[in-house]
Amino acid sequence: MKIKTLSFNAFQVNTYILFDDTNECVIIDPACYEPQEEEELFRFIEEKELLPVALLLTHGHVDHILGCKAVATKYALKPLMHHDALPFIEKSQEQGMMFGFSVEKPDISDEFLTEGDTIKFGHQTLQTILAPGHADGSLCFYNEPQKVLVSGDVLFQGSIGRTDLPTGDYNTLISAITDKLMVLPDDVKVFPGHGPSTTIGFEKENNPFL
Ligand SMILES: [Zn+2]
Numbered sequence: 001m002k003i004k005t006l007s008f009n010a011f012q013v014n015t016y017i018l019f020d021d022t023n024e025c026v027i028i029d030p031a032c033y034e035p036q037e038e039e040e041l042f043r044f045i046e047e048k049e050l051l052p053v054a055l056l057l058t059h060g061h062v063d064h065i066l067g068c069k070a071v072a073t074k075y076a077l078k079p080l081m082h083h084d085a086l087p088f089i090e091k092s093q094e095q096g097m098m099f100g101f102s103v104e105k106p107d108i109s110d111e112f113l114t115e116g117d118t119i120k121f122g123h124q125t126l127q128t129i130l131a132p133g134h135a136d137g138s139l140c141f142y143n144e145p146q147k148v149l150v151s152g153d154v155l156f157q158g159s160i161g162r163t164d165l166p167t168g169d170y171n172t173l174i175s176a177i178t179d180k181l182m183v184l185p186d187d188v189k190v191f192p193g194h195g196p197s198t199t200i201g202f203e204k205e206n207n208p209f210l
């Protein structure tokens with residue numbers, strides 16, 4: 001499996017495109033905001049001749065979904081998320097205004113992801129891990145054979161998600177990370193919602209919050 005990272009908008013959100021030699025791909029957290037960011041995402045998919053088969057959201061924070069409507073429309077996909085992330089999407093226009101973003105609310109699928117679901121594309125399988133504490137409905141996406149975890153805003157290199165926003169809770173977050181992420185093999189690569197990638201082993205040794 002290959003991973004393309006694109007960093008978008010004023011909050012430097014990582015948008016990930018996961019693909020393999022079948023050319024099927026999934027797009028995680030479509031955060032593109034400026035027209036040239038949107039174009040960069042579309043161009044990559046076009047140049048690699050990828051076929052997007054799913055649009056996944058790690059959680060509903062507005063900075064992660066700024067390009068959701070455009071990407072969903074372009075590829076005729078509905079965003080897949082945990083049901084508990086829905087209230088954030090519903091408030092995305094108001095939330096966006098607080099940060100000076102004009103947000104188009106995406107169409108919502110009536111299908112939701114829950115803990116332990118699997119998403120398939122090409123020869124790959126992603127498993128969902130529910131990890132609340134930063135925001136309700138936060139999902140991580142785990143490709144076990146490839147040892148790749150897309151962690152959203154749950155776990156960062158040397159840090160963890162903030163817990164001072166609505167539905168945030170420090171103890172819930174620490175429990176989720178400890179019980180569900182730190183039990184993964186040390187050599188699992190972690191691709192967070194912001195900043196550089198890391199590994200479970202590195203965070204076990206070095207993350208001051210754990
Ligand atoms: Zn967030």
Ligand SMILES: [Zn+2]
Nearest residue numbers: 061063153193
């Ligand atoms: Zn974020």
